[in-house]
Amino acid sequence: MLQYYEQRYPEYEAIYAKPERQVDLVWLEARIRELTSYKCVYEIACGTGYWTRRLASFAERVHATDVSQKLVDLAVSGCASDNVTSETADAFNIPKSQNFNCVLAGFFYSHVLIKQQSPFLKGLAESFLPGTRVVLFDNRYVEGSNTAVSRCSDEGDTYQTRLLSDGSSHEVLKNFPTESELKTTCAPFLRDLEVMECQYYWLVTGIISD
Ligand SMILES: C[S@@+](CC[C@H](N)C(=O)[O-])C[C@H]1O[C@@H](n2cnc3c(N)ncnc32)[C@H](O)[C@@H]1O
Known part of the structure; x- marks a missing residue:
């Protein structure tokens, strides 16, 4: 996945220009603004x-992390304000910190194997203080807009075959959890859990439990 996203970076943000998703993208951004202001x-x-x-622009400050140093550098270089810091970090091994009251992951959860979803959430809940707000959001599967699912494993994980403009082909894990699956997986770690959905996206928010 690391190699795929490092290779894809020049064309990655075209995903946010898909015409049919614009109304939902405005909805998603508004929810994120409310939750992170x-x-x-x-x-x-x-x-x-x-x-x-x-x-x-919404938050007091942002600490941008990714497993890829190249992408972290790119993300920070695109920010004009001085309230952004950064670090290379693995989402499955987040350093413990008391310095944040919100943790957010966009379009990452879909790339987590079903069997790793609970360990990911457990690690996240243990890395930040109880009371920290969690915001996760990702794609819902919409026929004709998303790349078709090309394979489903015995464990229920789904994969897509994606092509980049250099002609390379990549099999990428992309899961599309239902509202009820999201609630069941997140409930042991988050209180005041809310799952919001529009046609193209879902968003989960909750507070790390004591
Ligand atoms: C679909 S992109 C999402 C990028 C961005 N959050 C967005 O919404 O536009 C997935 C990102 O996950 C990163 N990634 C993959 N495995 C990771 C891991 N174990 N820890 C942290 N980041 C990881 C990739 O490098 C890539 O930047």
Whole structure:
């Protein structure tokens, strides 16, 4: 996945220009703005920084992280304000911190194997203080807009075959959890859990339990 996203970065943000998703993207951004305004945000898997740039204007400060140093550098270089810091970090091994009251991951959860979803959420809940707000959001599957699912594993994980403009082909894990699956998986770690959905996106928010 690391190699795929590093290779994809020049064309990555075209995904946010899909015409049919614009109304829902406005909805998604409004929810993220409400949930992160004036917060100190730890961003997991920042990628090219599409959300980092927006968070920098909504939040008090943003700490942008990704497993790829190249993408972290790219994300930060796109931010004009001085309230953005950064670090290379693995979402499955987040350093413990008391410096944030919000942790956010956009379009990352879909790339987590079903069997790793609970360990990911457990790690996240243990890395930040109880009371920290969690915001996760990702794609819902919409026929004709998303790349078709090309394979489903015995464990239920779904994969897509994606082509880049250089002609390379990549099999990428992309899960599309239902509202009820999201609630069941997140409930042990988050209180005041809310799952919001529009046609193209879902968003989960909750507070790390004591
Ligand atoms: C779909 S992109 C999302 C980028 C950005 N959050 C966005 O919404 O535009 C997924 C990102 O996850 C990052 N990633 C993959 N595995 C990771 C891991 N174990 N820890 C942290 N980041 C990871 C990739 O480098 C890539 O930037």
